Amino acid sequence: MSGSHKQTCGAKTRRGTPCAAPVVQGMARCKLHGGLSTGPRTDAGRASIAAGQRLRWRTWRERLKKNDP
Structure with missing residues (x-):
C-alpha cells in the first residue's frame, strides 16, 4: 500500500454523496463546506x-x- 492518504471533506452534497474534496489544513471540511470559516x-x-x-x-x-x- 503506497501513496499518501489525503483526508476528504465528507460533507453531504446535494446529490447525497460525500464531498471528495481535500480538507483545509487543520480543519475538518473543504473550503466550499466551511473549512475557511x-x-x-x-x-x-x-x-x-x-x-x-x-x-x-x-x-x-x-x-x-x-x-x-
Whole structure:
C-alpha cells in the first residue's frame, strides 16, 4: 500500500454523496463546506450564534418531551 492518504471533506452534497474534496489544513471540511470559516469575530456575532444555539436546543428539548411516551 503506497501513496499518501489525503483526508476528504465528507460533507453531504446535494446529490447525497460525500464531498471528495481535500480538507483545509487543520480543519475538518473543504473550503466550499466551511473549512475557511473563522467563526464569529465580533461580540454581536458571538451573541447571535449563542442565541441561535439556545433556541435550537430549547426547540429540540420541547420536541423530545412532546414525543416521549
